[in-house]
Amino acid sequence: MGWGVLEAQGWRKGPWTSEEDRLLIEYVKLHGEGRWNSVARLQGLKRNGKSCRLRWVNYLRPDLKRGQITPNEESVIIELHARWGNRWSTIARSLPGRTDNEIKNYWRTHFKKKTKVSPSDANKSKARMLKRQQFQQQQLLLQQQQQYEVDMQRIMSNLRDQTEVPIPSLPQHQLMMKPQDSVASSNNCTQTVNSDQGRYDYSSMTMVSHFNDCASVAESSSDQDFFWDGNLWNLDDIQGNFSEVPAANRAAAPLQDFNSSPFMLFNCY
DNA sequence: AATTTCCTCAACCGCACCCGG
DNA sequence: ACCGGGTGCGGTTGAGGAAAT
Numbered sequence: 001m002g003w004g005v006l007e008a009q010g011w012r013k014g015p016w017t018s019e020e021d022r023l024l025i026e027y028v029k030l031h032g033e034g035r036w037n038s039v040a041r042l043q044g045l046k047r048n049g050k051s052c053r054l055r056w057v058n059y060l061r062p063d064l065k066r067g068q069i070t071p072n073e074e075s076v077i078i079e080l081h082a083r084w085g086n087r088w089s090t091i092a093r094s095l096p097g098r099t100d101n102e103i104k105n106y107w108r109t110h111f112k113k114k115t116k117v118s119p120s121d122a123n124k125s126k127a128r129m130l131k132r133q134q135f136q137q138q139q140l141l142l143q144q145q146q147q148y149e150v151d152m153q154r155i156m157s158n159l160r161d162q163t164e165v166p167i168p169s170l171p172q173h174q175l176m177m178k179p180q181d182s183v184a185s186s187n188n189c190t191q192t193v194n195s196d197q198g199r200y201d202y203s204s205m206t207m208v209s210h211f212n213d214c215a216s217v218a219e220s221s222s223d224q225d226f227f228w229d230g231n232l233w234n235l236d237d238i239q240g241n242f243s244e245v246p247a248a249n250r251a252a253a254p255l256q257d258f259n260s261s262p263f264m265l266f267n268c269y
Numbered sequence: 270a271a272t273t274t275c276c277t278c279a280a281c282c283g284c285a286c287c288c289g290g
Numbered sequence: 291a292c293c294g295g296g297t298g299c300g301g302t303t304g305a306g307g308a309a310a311t
Contacts, residue, residue: 105278
């Protein structure tokens with residue numbers, strides 16, 4: 001037995017090739033999902049039905065969402081895991097574009113092991129994880145913002161040409177604002193944000209570190225706390241509806257360097 | 270610079286369930 | 291009621307790459 005080789009029954013195992021992917025996609029286009037055991041017969045693919053189904057469900061499905069689990073999704077996972085336990089497929093149904101496998105992997109790497117490791121190891125690991133998360137989050141936001149700017153430039157240029165084009169919306173109804181334009185790097189200020197989704201007023205916004213051993217957490221923890229990219233936000237007096245994060249599930253992380261982050265991101269519904 | 274450790278995630282496995290014959 | 295094929299689910303493994311030493 002081994003990776004990428006033929007088994008005794010003639011089934012291939014291991015990583016999928018692009019040609020195998022193409023054949024599977026073609027099969028689904030022609031016959032739809034299901035009857036996975038027919039794939040080998042109809043498409044000449046040397047993969048068993050289970051392998052085909054798994055490849056489609058976890059990787060090839062067109063509605064899959066790629067990239068990092070967002071803070072909002074993380075809070076949903078935490079909340080639903082508290083309710084359902086390891087019922088990954090049930091949890092996945094609440095996260096469009098995410099697979100049970102993805103959520104299961106995310107949970108295992110980000111939460112489960114924390115119960116086993118020593119405090120010093122945990123701190124090292126958390127710091128490393130956070131560093132990576134922050135980098136990936138920044139890359140994602142930069143990418144989204146660049147796309148948004150490209151779209152806006154296209155619109156402006158089209159408007160100049162007097163042609164009708166749809167106004168793009170930010171992904172997942174997210175509002176973005178530059179820190180220097182809004183909250184700056186200090187606490188307690190008021191800001192109004194206008195977007196095509198509506199108008200939101202933020203006031204008395206307080207940024208706190210969410211180290212578990214940090215006193216400010218205990219003081220500011222409430223149902224209104226907002227968890228974003230390694231930071232806990234206390235959002236008082238907000239017009240709008242924001243997701244909540246269970247207080248029990250705040251992983252330790254260092255204070256976010258606000259000025260280094262290109263954009264703040266808020267979800268609104 | 271080399272080696273070790275850690276992390277991520279695609280893919281596999283075994284079991285359970287469903288459903289038609 | 292039983293059987294077998296198909297499917298879904300949760301647990302586990304291991305390759306590859308990144309980070310730490």
